Amino acid sequence: MNQLIIIAHPKKDSFSHKVKTELEKEFMNNQNAVKVRDLYDIDFKPILTESELKYNKEGNIRTDVVVEQSYIEWADKLTFIYPLWWNGFPAILKGYIDRVFINGFAFKINGNRPEGLLKNKKVRLITTAGMKEESLMKSRVFEGLKITQEHGLFQFCGMKVIDHLFVTNSASLTKEQKEDEMKNLIKKVLVKEKTRI
Numbered sequence: 001m002n003q004l005i006i007i008a009h010p011k012k013d014s015f016s017h018k019v020k021t022e023l024e025k026e027f028m029n030n031q032n033a034v035k036v037r038d039l040y041d042i043d044f045k046p047i048l049t050e051s052e053l054k055y056n057k058e059g060n061i062r063t064d065v066v067v068e069q070s071y072i073e074w075a076d077k078l079t080f081i082y083p084l085w086w087n088g089f090p091a092i093l094k095g096y097i098d099r100v101f102i103n104g105f106a107f108k109i110n111g112n113r114p115e116g117l118l119k120n121k122k123v124r125l126i127t128t129a130g131m132k133e134e135s136l137m138k139s140r141v142f143e144g145l146k147i148t149q150e151h152g153l154f155q156f157c158g159m160k161v162i163d164h165l166f167v168t169n170s171a172s173l174t175k176e177q178k179e180d181e182m183k184n185l186i187k188k189v190l191v192k193e194k195t196r197i
Contacts, residue, residue, distance in 0.1 A: 001031075001032045001033070001076050001077065002032070002033045002035075002074055002075045002076045002077070003027045003032045003033065003034045003035075003075065003076070003077050003079065004034075004035050004036075004037065004071055004072065004074065004075035004077070004078045004079070005020055005023060005024060005027075005034065005035070005036045005037070005078075005079045005081065006036075006037045006039065006078060006079070006080050006081070006093075006096070007020045007036065007037070007038050007039065007080075007081045007082070008039045008040070008080075008081070008082040008083075008089070008090045008092050008093035008096070009040070009081070009082060009083055009090070010040050014083070014128075015128055015167065015170055015173075015178055015181075015182075016081050016082065016083060016126075016128055018178075018182060019081055019126060019128075019167075019182060019185060019186075020036065020038075020081050022182060022186055023079065023081075023186065023189065024036060026186055026189070026190060030190070030193065035071060035074070035075070037068065037071060039092045039093060039096055040092065044064070044068075044092060044095070044096055045064065045095070045099075046091055046092045046093075046094065046095020046096060046098070046099070047095060048095065048098045048099050052099070056102055056103070056104075061102070061105075062099075065099050065100055065102070068096070068099075068100045069100055069105055072100070072118070072121070075121065076120075076121070076122065077121070077122045077123070077124065077162075078121060078122070078123050078124070078159075079123075079124040079125075079126065079189075080093070080123070080124070080125050080126065081126045082126075082127060082128075083127070083128045083129070083130075083170075084127050084128065084129040084130075084131075084141075084145075087141050087144065087145075088145075088148070088149075089149075097153065101153070101157060104117075105117065106118055106157040107156060107157050107158070114156060115158070116155070116156060116157040116158020116159065117157065117158060118157045118158045118159045119158035119159070121157075121158075121159045121160070122159065122160045122161075122162050123154045123159045123160065123161050123162065124161075124162055124163040124164075124165070124189070124192075125149065125150070125161070125163065125164040125165070126163075126165050126166075126167075126185065127145070127164070127165070127166050127167070128166075128167045128170045129141075129166060129167070129168050129169075129170060130169070130170055130171035130172075131168060131169065132168055132169045133166070133168040133169070136166075136168060142166075145164070146164070149164075150164060162192060163188070163189070163192055165185055165188060165189070167181050167185060
């Protein structure tokens, strides 16, 4: 299985990066091929410009985008790891989606209907949030993310969302609590992996 991990967190000592490191190790231990795209490490440029839009419409694609699309084409499963900022993706990840998941690669329009072009891809989302779970539920953030991220983005592109895992109240967790959360999170991922979903 080809596993692509895409991480969007600027701090190397963050919980998100610890999850990435552990997940990468576990995937490799289970005979997966693993590639990691750290959007901050590669200095991904997230701004989709007017000239790039025109360039795309002319059938051309910027080199850095072609590179990222080749990773997605290679992958059987994609795991996105990111913090919840302003109830959505960090800007660098939103820009990655804007520039990489473009018409003709991730989807196409047939008449008035869109068709997802990434039908053979499976997606897992791992989101860390500083807010408590009760607050996120009360403010309907979970519901909003299901609509905008799972359905409005990945399912729109034909991908199957196999998991959306959350670690809430992350800013207030002790070191021991973070370790427990990490173990539980990795266990959930590996259980799903063993069912071959």
